[in-house]
Amino acid sequence: MAHGLILGQTLSGKSVLSKRLARSFKAQGVGVLVHDPVNDPEWHCDFRTADIDEFLSVYNQSRGCAVFFDEAFDACATHKVEMTKTATRGRHRGHRNFYIAQRATLVLRTIRDQCSTLFLFNSGLEDCKIHAAEWNAPIIKEEAPFLETGEYFHKQRMQKISKGHLFK
Numbered sequence: 205m206a207h208g209l210i211l212g213q214t215l216s217g218k219s220v221l222s223k224r225l226a227r228s229f230k231a232q233g234v235g236v237l238v239h240d241p242v243n244d245p246e247w248h249c250d251f252r253t254a255d256i257d258e259f260l261s262v263y264n265q266s267r268g269c270a271v272f273f274d275e276a277f278d279a280c281a282t283h284k285v286e287m288t289k290t291a292t293r294g295r296h297r298g299h300r301n302f303y304i305a306q307r308a309t310l311v312l313r314t315i316r317d318q319c320s321t322l323f324l325f326n327s328g329l330e331d332c333k334i335h336a337a338e339w340n341a342p343i344i345k346e347e348a349p350f351l352e353t354g355e356y357f358h359k360q361r362m363q364k365i366s367k368g369h370l371f372k
Contacts, residue, residue: 206360207291207301207318211308211335212325217354217370221323222272222304223247224370229270237263240274247272260286268298276303277310284312291318307331308338322359323368326351341365 212218226236227248236249239259243252250269253259256279263271271294273279273287280287291314294301303319305311308331322339329349336345339359348357354370 206320207294207303207315208321208323209308209311209316209319210302210304210323210325211306211311211331212327212351212356213306215353216325216327216351217356218304218306218323218325219244219274220354220370221325221356222274222302225302226270226272235266235269236272237266237269238272238274239279240272241278242274244274256283260290263290263299264297266297266299269300271299271301272304273301274304276305276315277307280310280312280315288312288314291315308334320361322357324348324357324359325355326353339365 210218210222223246229236230248238247238249238252239256240252241254243254251262290301303311303315308316324335327348332345332348336342341359343365344357356368357365358368359365
């Protein structure tokens with residue numbers, strides 16, 4: 205089980221990818237939990253709520269789920285300790301967490317360090333410098349600010365980076 209980051213600017217493709225991943229996990233029989241501040245009904249999941257306290261309660265009682273924290277910076281800002289525990293202890297519950305945000309710096313550094321998968325969509329120059337350093341992938345700094353809608357970099361720690369596209 206590996207945690208992941210799904211990062212990028214507004215309208216870059218984060219939500220489309222996240223919902224496709226959730227649908228794929230559901231199709232494989234994996235439980236899917238979603239914390240979504242707007243409570244979007246388009247998620248294919250077993251549990252969805254905008255209430256972070258309710259979500260964390262269900263999260264801590266569940267095992268072996270694919271978990272999506274949409275707008276992860278909101279939860280990180282209000283529940284720093286609890287959110288850090290999702291990253292540092294979530295694998296012990298068999299969870300695979302996905303933290304979705306517009307900017308990496310809005311996601312706590314400990315959470316970013318616990319993630320071994322990155323899906324990076326179009327991002328600002330300053331954020332790309334951080335991603336390039338944290339993921340040891342200089343190409344991110346050079347190309348990620350210019351990715352088109354739906355285009356992303358996929359990186360696993362200690363593996364080569366690849367490009368994907370949601371709409372091709």
